[in-house]
Amino acid sequence: xxxxxxxxxxxxxxxxxxxxxxxxxxxxxxxxxxxxxxxxxxxxxxxxxxxxxxxxxxxxxxxxxxxxxxxxxxxxxxxxxxxxxxxxxxxxxxxxxxxxxxxxxxxxxxxxxxxxxxxxxxxxxxxxxxxxxxxxxxxxxxxxxxxxxxxxxxxxxxxxxxxxxxxxxxxxxxxxxxxxxxxxxxxxxxxxxxxxxxxxxxxxxxxxxxxxxxxxxxxxxxxxxxxxxxxxxxxxxxxxxxxxxxxxxxxxxxxxxxxxxxxxxxxxxxxxxxxxxxxxxxxxxxxxxxxxxxxxxxxxxxxxxxxxxxxxxxxxxxxxxxxxxxxxxxxxxxxxxxxxxxxxxxxxxxxxxxxxxxxxxxxxxxxxxxxxxxxxxxxxxxxxxxxxxxxxxxxxxxxxxxxxxxxxxxxxxxxxxxxxxxxxxxxx
Amino acid sequence: xxxxxxxxxxxxxxxxxxxxxxxxxxxxxxxxxxxxxxxxxxxxxxxxxxxxxxxxxxxxxxxxxxxxxxxxxxxxxxxxxxxxxxxxxxxxxxxxxxxxxxxxxxxxxxxxxxxxxxxxxxxxxxxxxxxxxxxxxxxxxxxxxxxxxxxxxxxxxxxxxxxxxxxxxxxxxxxxxxxxxxxxxxxxxxxxxxxxxxxxxxxxxxxxxxxxxxxxxxxxxxxxxxxxxxxxxxxxxxxxxxxxxxxxxxxxxxxxxxxxxxxxxxxxxxxxxxxxxxxxxxxxxxxxxxxxxxxxxxxxxxxxxxxxxxxxxxxxxxxxxxxxxxxxxxxxxxxxxxxxxxxxxxxxxxxxxxxxxxxxxxxxxxxxxxxxxxxxxxxxxxxxxxxxxxxxxxxxxxxxxxxxxxxxxxxxxxxxxxxxxxxxxxxx
Numbered sequence: 025x026x027x028x029x030x031x032x033x034x035x036x037x038x039x040x041x042x043x044x045x046x047x048x049x050x051x052x053x054x055x056x057x058x059x060x061x062x063x064x065x066x067x068x069x070x071x072x073x074x075x076x077x078x079x080x081x082x083x084x085x086x087x088x089x090x091x092x093x094x095x096x097x098x099x100x101x102x103x104x105x106x107x108x109x110x111x112x113x114x115x116x117x118x119x120x121x122x123x124x125x126x127x128x129x130x131x132x133x134x135x136x137x138x139x140x141x142x143x144x145x146x147x148x149x150x151x152x153x154x155x156x157x158x159x160x161x162x163x164x165x166x167x168x169x170x171x172x173x174x175x176x177x178x179x180x181x182x183x184x185x186x187x188x189x190x191x192x193x194x195x196x197x198x199x200x201x202x203x204x205x206x207x208x209x210x211x212x213x214x215x216x217x218x219x220x221x222x223x224x225x226x227x228x229x230x231x232x233x234x235x236x237x238x239x240x241x242x243x244x245x246x247x248x249x250x251x252x253x254x255x256x257x258x259x260x261x262x263x264x265x266x267x268x269x270x271x272x273x274x275x276x277x278x279x280x281x282x283x284x285x286x287x288x289x290x291x292x293x294x295x296x297x298x299x300x301x302x303x304x305x306x307x308x309x310x311x312x313x314x315x316x317x318x319x320x321x322x323x324x325x326x327x328x329x330x331x332x333x334x335x336x337x338x339x340x341x342x343x344x345x346x347x348x349x350x351x352x353x354x355x356x357x358x359x360x361x362x363x364x365x366x367x368x369x370x371x372x373x374x375x376x377x378x379x380x381x382x383x384x385x386x387x388x389x390x391x392x393x394x395x396x397x398x399x400x401x402x403x404x405x406x407x408x409x410x411x412x413x414x415x416x417x418x419x420x421x422x423x424x425x426x427x428x429x430x431x432x433x434x435x436x437x438x439x440x441x442x443x444x445x446x447x448x449x450x451x452x
Numbered sequence: 453x454x455x456x457x458x459x460x461x462x463x464x465x466x467x468x469x470x471x472x473x474x475x476x477x478x479x480x481x482x483x484x485x486x487x488x489x490x491x492x493x494x495x496x497x498x499x500x501x502x503x504x505x506x507x508x509x510x511x512x513x514x515x516x517x518x519x520x521x522x523x524x525x526x527x528x529x530x531x532x533x534x535x536x537x538x539x540x541x542x543x544x545x546x547x548x549x550x551x552x553x554x555x556x557x558x559x560x561x562x563x564x565x566x567x568x569x570x571x572x573x574x575x576x577x578x579x580x581x582x583x584x585x586x587x588x589x590x591x592x593x594x595x596x597x598x599x600x601x602x603x604x605x606x607x608x609x610x611x612x613x614x615x616x617x618x619x620x621x622x623x624x625x626x627x628x629x630x631x632x633x634x635x636x637x638x639x640x641x642x643x644x645x646x647x648x649x650x651x652x653x654x655x656x657x658x659x660x661x662x663x664x665x666x667x668x669x670x671x672x673x674x675x676x677x678x679x680x681x682x683x684x685x686x687x688x689x690x691x692x693x694x695x696x697x698x699x700x701x702x703x704x705x706x707x708x709x710x711x712x713x714x715x716x717x718x719x720x721x722x723x724x725x726x727x728x729x730x731x732x733x734x735x736x737x738x739x740x741x742x743x744x745x746x747x748x749x750x751x752x753x754x755x756x757x758x759x760x761x762x763x764x765x766x767x768x769x770x771x772x773x774x775x776x777x778x779x780x781x782x783x784x785x786x787x788x789x790x791x792x793x794x795x796x797x798x799x800x801x802x803x804x805x806x807x808x809x810x811x812x813x814x815x816x817x818x819x820x821x822x823x824x825x826x827x828x829x830x831x832x833x834x835x836x837x838x839x840x841x842x843x844x845x846x847x848x849x850x851x852x853x854x855x856x857x858x859x860x861x862x863x864x865x866x867x868x869x870x871x872x873x874x875x876x877x878x879x880x
Binding site: 079080084085086089092093098099100118172214413417424437 | 528
């Protein structure tokens with residue numbers, strides 16, 4: 025159909041891409057939103073899916089459903105495999121070529137192993153729902169294997185859970201694993217005592233939650249230890265394999281190592297002919313456009329942007345949302361031939377949960393921790409979750425879990441293999 | 453540890469195995485419950501997971517959790533690969549050998565393709581949570597592919613959903629698919645109209661729900677048609693491949709074919725040296741024991757048992773539960789050297805749902821259908837679901853879905869592949 029409206033192509037339905045899309049609802053443009061997955065994911069709660077506290081659909085919503093009433097958007101499930109900036113085209117894996125007038129790349133970040141990709145199988149990371157289900161399976165199976173183990177050595181290797189990386193995700197995972205072993209699984213096993221599990225959080229730097237003020241890092245460490253987590257700082261993990269990990273001079277047998285240490289920008293950044301930082305983030309102009317291509321923007325974790333104080337904008341949801349909304353306003357300004365102010369990140373503060381009744385909050389210098397911080401964290405996360413139904417269900421699940429210590433999603437599935445008919449059974 | 457109690461090994465944590473386990477709670481035995489999966493699954497609602505109305509953990513509960521307070525049970529995650537009846541041992545895939553005094557095989561059924569195993573990939577069946585997620589992905593992706601299709605032919609093949617088999621599962625799937633295409637997805641697509649999807653239920657026999665009285669089959673057909681399902685009876689599907697299916701002389705292009713036609717007993721039955729019927733079910737004695745082995749019992753879908761009227765006990769949850777409880781009482785009787793009455797199936801009736809406000813119920817000749825039957829069906833299923841939390845969540849989800857037509861679990865995931873770091877991106 026002929027259409028005189030400018031075509032905005034947005035790659036990625038995360039916080040950056042979705043907020044840009046919504047902010048263009050009343051603009052005289054047509055939008056194509058492309059994502060490899062059919063859903064927007066509320067990543068801040070992904071660790072809850074990995075630790076069996078929430079079901080996958082509780083923290084995700086189909087992009088089509090979110091945008092069903094926004095008439096100027098078409099949602100396309102697809103994977104971008106090429107960008108021809110001069111021709112203003114993106115290419116999809118299925119061969120389709122899509123023309124654009126404006127392009128927003130907001131494909132986020134993935135986990136990175138700092139040149140040790142061989143660790144990926146033995147130390148899974150957490151970025152997608154499939155990652156979360158994979159970690160859930162690994163953790164639940166570890167307790168099963170410990171129960172069936174024949175030697176004390178085997179048993180203790182299955183009961184050693186190491187989380188590499190002391191940022192918010194590592195802290196959340198370690199705190200929740202400690203709760204699972206000490207509370208949730210109580211009385212369910214006959215040969216092992218799950219409470220004997222060792223949960224160890226390993227941070228190469230001097231403290232956990234390095235982005236927080238030092239006093240809150242200290243609080244976080246104390247709260248982790250109270251929950252039963254061993255915190256090891258100051259030494260990087262030197263090697264990981266299926267049997268365990270190397271920390272300093274010691275090789276520690278551990279069957280479950282989770283990776284929460286490294287983040288790298290989405291590989292789509294490499295499709296642009298633009299300068300990138302060491303993590304692969306695109307070094308954008310003050311208006312988030314790509315140098316030499318004012319019609320291409322980058323937002324969210326894929327963009328390397330500095331705040332006024334010289335610090336980088338952190339890779340958190342508010343940063344991505346603000347960038348997405350800003351790019352929408354920049355496109356509107358271009359359409360109206362108006363100038364735009366440079367992007368300015370507004371820092372509302374920083375919060376991280378540690379586990380049951382434990383969290384730290386830093387609201388521009390107003391710091392608190394413990395139970396109050398935890399309630400604040402809960403409220404903020406329920407408030408920002410997309411969809412009234414999801415809010416309701418998550419609150420219900422959390423209330424349930426709080427009073428019973430139970431985690432309802434302790435179901436092992438998602439191997440991707442449908443059950444086979446007539447599965448062969450070897451003779452005895 | 454030395455233990456003078458007899459050892460009962462129960463294979464399968466479905467309705468048969470779990471009900472037997474519970475009924476032995478106060479018996480002077482120790483029990484080992486072995487299952488390949490860590491959860492009991494409420495199979496009657498599995499089609500709801502396949503059609504994105506419920507999350508997987510809503511209809512499953514960890515066996516360990518269900519049985520945590522029953523001190524005489526040990527739950528073992530494992531796959532039985534051999535039975536040495538003379539030595540009274542079962543062997544597991546991990547090499548472990550477990551001695552028993554009494555053995556109950558209750559490993560259920562799987563889907564069968566009547567000698568056409570080559571259809572399995574193109575016509576997935578529904579028995580496990582992984583099957584359900586697989587079907588969910590297929591169905592949701594079909595609409596996405598239709599939206600991206602370049603030709604009218606492709607589009608209509610992606611929008612043709614065929615369900616093979618007019619039993620309760622086939623009827624439920626077809627009814628729900630019609631609702632999804634006509635209501636749930638409304639306004640979400642820009643190029644296709646999901647309501648144009650063809651949903652076809654194919655039954656080789658003369659009528660759907662052949663286990664019900666003929667008048668209810670007629671009612672079911674009328675209700676299906678009102679929901680938008682085409683019902684094709686009297687002709688079997690002759691071939692299925694990735695492009696479509698052959699029905700009589702006609703090859704029908706269809707990208708989504710679901711299999712609800714055939715059931716075969718679990719392959720574990722073949723490990724016994726015992727007579728079996730054509731579907732692989734073990735022909736048991738009147739006390740559900742295996743001929744020549746009074747210490748081995750079979751219950752649930754794996755057992756071939758006749759009712760007093762000569763009809764086979766149907767493969768439904770109440771049948772399996774009754775057999776499980778009966779085997780427990782038979783074992784107690786053996787321990788006390790008492791005789792047992794033969795197993796007698798008590799038929800409480802038969803119910804099947806068809807879709808929104810449509811169901812048929814036959815309570816020993818007291819027949820009704822439509823809205824009242826649907827409410828009855830809902831109430832019965834919520835009542836029998838294990839776990840108060842699951843009941844609450846399922847009711848909440850159903851109420852939500854009823855008023856909004858929404859299905860919250862329309863999230864594509866569970867490919868089993870964790871996201872890879874540094875995924876290669878081919879050049880444009």
